[in-house]
Each structure stands twice: as structure tokens, then as C-alpha cells.
Amino acid sequence: MRKFIFMAGTAVALALAGAAVAEPVDEKLVIDGEIEIVTKAKAPEGHPFDEVLSGWLFRTAETRALEADSFINPAMLTVEDGERVWNTVEGTEGKSCASCHGNAAESMKDIGAHYPKWDAATNRPVNIELQINKCREERMGAEAYAFDKGGQRPLTTYIKYQALGTPVSIDLSQGEMQKWWDTGKDLYYTRTGQLNLSCASCHEVNAGKYIRADHLSQGQVNGFPLYRLKNQGIVSLHNRFRGCIRDTRAEMPKAFSDELMALEVYVTWRGTGLSVETPAVRH
Amino acid sequence: MRFSVATIAAAAMLGLASQAAAETVAPGDVKFEDGTVTVSVSGAAGDPANGAEVFKSRKLGNCLACHTNSAMNNELFHGDVGPVLDGVADRWSAEELRAIVVNSKAVFGDETVMPGFYSLEVGKFVSEDLVGKTILSAQEVEDVVAYLGTLKE
Numbered sequence: 382m383r384k385f386i387f388m389a390g391t392a393v394a395l396a397l398a399g400a401a402v403a404e405p406v407d408e409k410l411v412i413d414g415e416i417e418i419v420t421k422a423k424a425p426e427g428h429p430f431d432e433v434l435s436g437w438l439f440r441t442a443e444t445r446a447l448e449a450d451s452f453i454n455p456a457m458l459t460v461e462d463g464e465r466v467w468n469t470v471e472g473t474e475g476k477s478c479a480s481c482h483g484n485a486a487e488s489m490k491d492i493g494a495h496y497p498k499w500d501a502a503t504n505r506p507v508n509i510e511l512q513i514n515k516c517r518e519e520r521m522g523a524e525a526y527a528f529d530k531g532g533q534r535p536l537t538t539y540i541k542y543q544a545l546g547t548p549v550s551i552d553l554s555q556g557e558m559q560k561w562w563d564t565g566k567d568l569y570y571t572r573t574g575q576l577n578l579s580c581a582s583c584h585e586v587n588a589g590k591y592i593r594a595d596h597l598s599q600g601q602v603n604g605f606p607l608y609r610l611k612n613q614g615i616v617s618l619h620n621r622f623r624g625c626i627r628d629t630r631a632e633m634p635k636a637f638s639d640e641l642m643a644l645e646v647y648v649t650w651r652g653t654g655l656s657v658e659t660p661a662v663r664h
Numbered sequence: 665m666r667f668s669v670a671t672i673a674a675a676a677m678l679g680l681a682s683q684a685a686a687e688t689v690a691p692g693d694v695k696f697e698d699g700t701v702t703v704s705v706s707g708a709a710g711d712p713a714n715g716a717e718v719f720k721s722r723k724l725g726n727c728l729a730c731h732t733n734s735a736m737n738n739e740l741f742h743g744d745v746g747p748v749l750d751g752v753a754d755r756w757s758a759e760e761l762r763a764i765v766v767n768s769k770a771v772f773g774d775e776t777v778m779p780g781f782y783s784l785e786v787g788k789f790v791s792e793d794l795v796g797k798t799i800l801s802a803q804e805v806e807d808v809v810a811y812l813g814t815l816k817e
Binding site: 593 | 722726728729730740741742743744745777779780785786787788789790791792794797799
């Protein structure tokens with residue numbers, strides 16, 4: 382652990398020096414010299430950009446290196462935690478995730494690349510976190526995890542990790558996914574807060590520029606849950622959304638609210654073709 | 665209550681500018697004419713030294729978030745979302761600079777990402793504790809404008 386803390390410090394120090402370079406790097410991400418990650422992809426039709434770019438391309442060399450080597454990626458500890466939770470029996474039914482799904486490397490392979498999905502039973506999209514809660518309540522007789530609590534982050538990280546390298550694609554033809562995409566798009570362009578900024582103000586109009594010390598990326602979601610050096614810990618997607626909204630000095634919608642689920646559907650689509658990078662490392 | 669020009673200037677110099685509050689123009693009453701605001705929104709002169717503090721403070725103007733300003737090279741992290749502000753007083757008059765800081769949208773149009781620092785034309789779902797409040801006070805705006813006036817090449 383010492384080592385990670387030390388490296389986090391280095392990354393911060395080097396961010397100072399890097400502040401003059403505004404272009405995303407032209408580099409390949411191959412994790413452990415084995416798993417090729419798509420960090421640049423041709424944008425889907427109707428996308429405002431020609432090319433979608435992973436947030437990895439906008440980070441410093443030190444931060445990028447932490448993600449490229451799973452031995453030094455601090456979030457791999459969370460993946461291990463997630464594996465433990467996967468195999469832990471909980472609830473009145475005496476079951477663990479493994480009781481129904483067996484070996485996650487097989488049953489969950491690539492699954493995380495195709496969420497959010499339409500859920501006919503609740504008539505709304507579900508993400509991995511909500512799917513976990515459904516399984517806990519309906520099959521395990523266990524309580525749903527509260528946002529960011531209990532095993533939610535480790536388990537979500539573990540499940541998405543089984544899709545590492547697989548390009549993101551979601552099916553908008555299911556149920557009313559298209560309607561949620563439309564709502565999400567509206568929200569993406571809605572200016573919020575006293576500062577009067579939308580997601581697009583930072584991640585579309587100004588992607589590639591610096592806002593104070595931060596090199597603005599396209600705000601892609603393919604690396605979540607991810608390790609943030611600033612927090613020295615794992616950060617969930619809805620936590621990140623809430624943070625960005627708070628930074629406009631606006632009230633934050635609740636995690637898993639209709640607003641943030643719609644935003645997740647839309648922003649996930651904006652990253653179509655990028656590999657799942659979970660657990661990514663960001664500053 | 666009226667203040668003589670001398671009183672106002674003295675108050676500003678002593679950092680007691682808020683005592684001139686009687687002359688403050690409310691955010692909704694600021695008059696824009698051809699991209700200028702001719703009247704001080706606080707009713708007092710600006711203090712460039714305090715303006716520099718407001719400019720760099722992350723809690724107040726945080727202007728460096730988006731702008732590079734060579735006169736503040738000792739400060740870390742200048743953004744490049746907006747134009748470099750070196751020599752900005754050669755490009756814009758004081759009245760134009762005031763209009764830009766008060767409500768940049770009135771000068772650059774609705775699409776600009778620069779926040780209006782003394783405007784209630786804000787985004788949706790403003791934090792409850794900030795409803796009806798402007799980012800900067802009238803005097804802070806005047807101070808920043810006075811500071812911008814010093815940025816000549």
C-alpha cells in the first residue's frame with residue numbers, strides 16, 4: 382500500500398509539469414502486455430464527435446502506467462474484495478452470487494460491456510448495481526445495498542472487470558431504452574447550477590482543454606468503477622456524476638434516480654466502441 | 665443616505681466599500697448598452713489589489729480555472745478554456761470589462777461557458793443555499809474589473 386500512496390504523490394507532482402500539453406496522448410493501452418484496450422473508436426452515428434476517446438488518454442504518464450499494470454493498479458484489491466463478496470452466502474435463502482452464477486469468469490464474461498439494460502419488471506433501465514440489488518432481494522433474501530455501501534462497489538467492480546477489454550455497446554431497441562436515451566441527452570445539454578454549465582460545456586465544447594489543473598476528457602464511463610488517486614479509493618459512476626453536477630453549484634439528483642439512470646444510458650452510448658477498462662485509474 | 669465621492673473613495677481604500685451599499689445596483693437592474701455597463705454596480709470604485717485576490721481565489725472568481733494570466737505566473741494551474749487575459753485592458757474598455765464580468769452572456773451570447781458573476785440568469789437546480797445569490801458581490805465585481813484594467817501590454 383505504501384507504494385501506491387507514494388505513486389499518487391508523484392502523479393500529482395508531475396501534473397504540474399504536464400499542464401502545458403493539451404492534446405490527448407497518442408499511445409496504446411495494453412494491460413499486462415496482454416489485454417488490448419480500445420481507447421479510440423469511431424463514434425456511432427449521430428454522435429457529436431468523429432472519434433470517442435477514453436479518459437485514459439488525458440491522464441499523466443504515471444497515472445496511465447498504474448492502469449497498464451494490474452500488479453500496481455491499486456483497484457485490483459477491490460476486484461479481490463469483489464470476488465470474496467461473490468462467493469459469500471448472505472440472506473434467508475442461504476445463497477451467494479456463485480450459487481446461481483458459478484464461476485464469474487465464465488458466467489459474467491463481457492456482461493458489464495452491455496449495461497444498462499432494459500428491465501421489464503421494473504419498467505426502467507438497470508445498471509450493474511441495480512441488477513445486484515435485484516438478485517439480492519429476489520433470489521438471496523438479502524437486503525439491497527444502499528448506494529456505495531456494503532459490497533456494492535467491490536461486486537460491481539468485480540463483475541465489470543470480467544468484461545475488461547470488451548468494447549461497450551448497449552441495446553437501445555429494448556423496451557423504452559430510446560426514451561431514456563432521449564431524456565439523458567436532454568440532461569447532458571441542460572445547464573445547471575449557479576455556474577450555469579452543462580456536461581457538454583466541459584466534456585464536449587472544452588474536451589482537451591485545461592480547467593485549472595484538470596485536463597478535461599470526454600467524460601466517458603467505460604472505466605467505472607475506477608480508482609481515483611485524489612480520493613485514494615474506488616469511485617462509482619453515480620458518485621462521479623453527482624460530483625460533476627455539484628461542481629456546477631447545483632443540487633445533486635440521488636444515485637439511481639430517473640435522472641442519473643437516463644444520464645447513464647446516454648453517456649454509456651456516447652462511449653460506444655471503447656473497451657471496458659474497469660478498474661481504470663484516474664487522478 | 666448619500667456619500668460624497670471622497671467618502672466613497674476613502675471607504676474603498678480602507679476596505680470599507682460595503683458601507684457604500686446604498687448605491688448598489690441589484691443584479692436584475694444592471695443596464696447593458698452595446699456590450700457595456702457604464703455605471704459601477706457597487707456605486708464605488710474598484711480596488712485592484714483586492715480584485716487580484718478575488719481573481720485567483722478558488723472560492724470567489726476562480727478566473728484562473730479558465731484563463732491564463734501571465735501576471736499571476738506564481739500561481740499554479742492556469743486553465744485554457746477561455747482566452748489568455750494578458751493585455752485584456754488594451755482590447756476592452758473598463759465598461760466592456762464590467763459587462764463581461766457581470767454577465768458574459770450579454771456580451772458573448774448564450775452559448776458562452778463563462779459564468780455571469782453578478783447575474784441571476786443561472787442554470788437549473790441551483791444549490792438551495794445559493795438561490796437568489798450571485799457568485800460575486802457588487803464590490804467584488806468592481807474590484808475584479810479594476811484589476812483587469814491593470815492588465816496592459
